[in-house]
Amino acid sequence: MDFDLNDDQRLIKDSVDRLVADRYGFEQRRAVLTSLDGWSREMWTQMAELGLLGVSLDETVGGFGGGPVETMLIAEAFGRGLVVEPYFATVVLGANLIRHAGTPFQRSDYLTQVAQGRLLLAFAHHEREARYDLSNVQTTAHAHGGTWYVDGAKSLVLHGDCADRLVVSARTETGIGLFVVDAGKTTRRGYVTQDGMRAAEIGFDHVEAEAVLTEDGLAVIHQVVDAAIAFLCAEAVGGMAEMHASTVDYLKTRKQFGRVIGEFQVLQHRAVDMLVNLEQARSMALYATMMADEPDGELRGAAISAAKVQVNRSGRAIGQEAIQLHGGIAMTMEYKVGHYFKRMSMIEKLFGDTDSHLARVAAAPSLL
């Protein structure tokens, strides 16, 4: 057992930490949010140059060949910086789907472009009726004369507004398949999300598609989504750590009744309870990272869900307490804590809420 990072991992951590510290100040981020895309192409190019876009991809496609630990380091830094670039959509979801399920040609072609920062992907999966059931897919795919066509509607497609290509899940005659679609051939309605990210509602009307898998796509979807949840857990921990640190700093500087409010034991203890919640969440984010590659779907699923439950609960508690202990200032858009709170609140409902994950843990054999 060893919690230390190896040299390569430390290098990645240093470079992503520096990128976020130097380029992701609150004002810089605010300017980016108001731009047309809502994120920065220049930043994206930098991420490509630093090797962040290909961190988990094979060296043959220009990647770094890293694993879940490398991804976790990036996620945590992005959480601290509230990074809004389409990393989750393109790298964590899109590229990983192709990495696990794609043909050799798709892998080499698409993933090389992703690593270079030349291709934006999104995962068009969620549908209006599905809630958190990954198997609820009503969009269909049919083959005519050797060509596949997709029909249906996808919802809440993260960064689907800017993606060049979409990885779409669709029901075929034999199961759930995965297809790649040129995003320009769909109808898209893009919008801003509560946390400053972007997403889209996407319509498919007999859209020509390239098959990735024509059946058995569900297992791959579960695998990729579980790894994506591990990413979200680490990202959330980065945000929670910032909220906690900011709260402790504030308690030490804010004066009322003639003294810094951090002298009040009632507030100290609440800051400590935030710390306990943070440590528990950090532990489970690590656990999720450790289990993200587990091939046994049941074992992996229970572990990932357990992590999401803990992270959701800790995140909600820390976020609400951060706002309360800062007081009115944290209610304003010009103060950073509220933005972390909003991001955390969205993560809570992304790929399964607390109840749905708790039910998954409860249905599985004991974690212990």
Added chain:
Amino acid sequence: MDLSFTPEERAFRDELREVFRTEIPDRIRRKLRSGLHPSRDEQVETQQILNARGLAVPHWPVEWGGRDWSPVQIYLYQDELQSASVPYPLPFNCAMVGPVIAEFGSQAQKERYLARCANLDDWWCQGFSEPGAGSDLASLRTRATLVDGAWVINGQKAWTTLGQYADWIFVLARTDAVAKKQEGISFILVDMKTPGITLRPIQTIDGGVEVNEVFFDDVVVPGENLVGQVNKGWDYAKFLLGNERTGIARIGISKARLKRVRELAALEPVGGIRMLDDPRFRERLAQVEIELKALEMTQLRMVAQERGLARGKPNPMSSVLKIKGSELQQATTELMLDVVGPYVAPFFPEAELEGRNEPGIGPEDAATAAPMYFNMRKVSIYGGSNEIQRNILAKAVLGF
């Protein structure tokens, strides 16, 4: 980063598991699993089996029976011992007075006490708290006065756990009444048979008698029974309290209890299904398991950090383990109450439960469910209450 145990660590764990599950009599482990307490004889029997195999005091200095294990090995040892429902080597001997004597005692004291302490030939109890000195331990008032080379002790100690079985008591006593309160305390070893000591058992809300008041009335103790230097007792007490950094979470005990909860819930019918299949119960069980898993990971992270810490120097982050570990211990007893349901009610003194011939009333372990729940309220109070732990974290970690 590699979060799995090495093959060597796994082999180490398997070997311990085998020893704990085959060498410690099943009748003793079964008793613990059912929520009963070991008798004095069973505690001694267990510790002597462990000690004969070098497993009673592995964290002590090698010279006095320690094993020089890594923090990970110590963790695995604690976890396996607790998970196997083996009575823990008596904490007053092994985690408290033994390490203090080994670190600060004279050579003569080490030779006289340590081997007997490890083998539980002498049963030690703790004379720290007083009626007026609980969380504010340093305000203790029991006095020790040097008269003709001997200590004369007067005062009263409280919450002395298992004092009724003890041969010896280690006492914190005030030896300088005018110094700052932390700087006038000494650490003295006292034979319980000394004239002037009286013990009053206190029944706790679970119906058991686990704690005592100990009165000292002109108790004369040889001068040589002072440990270390006079008026330095507070330092030794802090060393003692910081000694058990990670075992305090009692994760193995909570794991064993949750396993028992599952076993019993699988036998209890509720509304035509097994209680274990009742979704609401199942989710509450899952919630506790998730938090326990998280705490286990938290503990492992701290164990890993411990490599860089000096021995006897408490890691303030271990207060996180105490807070969460005690809450989860309590949560497991709540789940057990839920499983037993209405059969929590019938009360039998623990002495009657042992070796009784007639069947119990209600589910297995029904008679211990409520007493265990009542008794476990103590874990967030003792060893530095959870509020004191929050003070420690606020000061030492958050810098308030």
